Amino acid sequence: MQAAEQAQITIPEIGAVWPGQGGIYAGFIPARNGADGYHLILGDELGKFEWGPYGNESPATSLIDGRANTLALIESGGEYPAAIAAHEHDADGHSDFYLPAAAELYEAWLNLNGKLTGWVWSSSQRSAYNAFGVGFDDGFQSYHGKDGELRVRPVRRFIR
Structure with a gap:
């Protein structure tokens, strides 16, 4: 993306649909552990799914990086229905959705307080x-x- 195109991007108010980005704007996730900060877009609720095999350790160990967790679950070849549903979600031409980490979900709740339930x-x-x-x-x-079974709300990142 060229500098002129970047300057024209308008970030919506938190809780508003971000046109062309696949969901609602859930706020900015600050830089952590050497990773850049990013805008979080919360996709539509996909339904209720099991998390995955009960009694099995998984490679999803990060509390802050849902994208890394989701990729680790998908690449492990295991049965992780919630992560698979989030990973397969596509909206507004974007197919980079993932199951958010605990910290990402909490940040979304802080920003969207009262706008979502469950x-x-x-x-x-x-x-x-x-x-x-x-x-x-x-x-x-x-x-x-x-x-x-709990709800699955996939997210994606917008890095500016």
């Missing part, structure tokens, strides 16, 4: 038996059995 899976594993979720009703973070 429990949503993160891509962050807690143990062989549990993964983290965020309740959008109140921002409560907890872990749930991987064999249970």
Whole structure:
């Protein structure tokens, strides 16, 4: 993207649909651990899915990088329905969606407080038996059995 094109990009208000970006603007995720900051776009709810095999350790160990977690789950060849659904999501011509990490989901809740409801899976594993979720009703973070079903809200990054 050329500098003139970058200057013309208008970032919408938090909670508004970001035209052409595949969802609503969920805010800016600050730079962490040497990674650049980015704008988070929250896609449509895809339904309820199991997280993945109950009792199995997974390669999804990051609390902050959902993209890395999702790719690790997909590339492992395991059965991770929530991550697969997020990874396969396509909107507005974008196919770079992923299951957000626990910190990304919490940041979205902070920014969208009161605009969404229900429990949503993160891509962050807690143990062989549990993964983290965020309740959008109140921002409560907890872990749930991987064999249970929670909502999946895929996200993607916009780096400016």
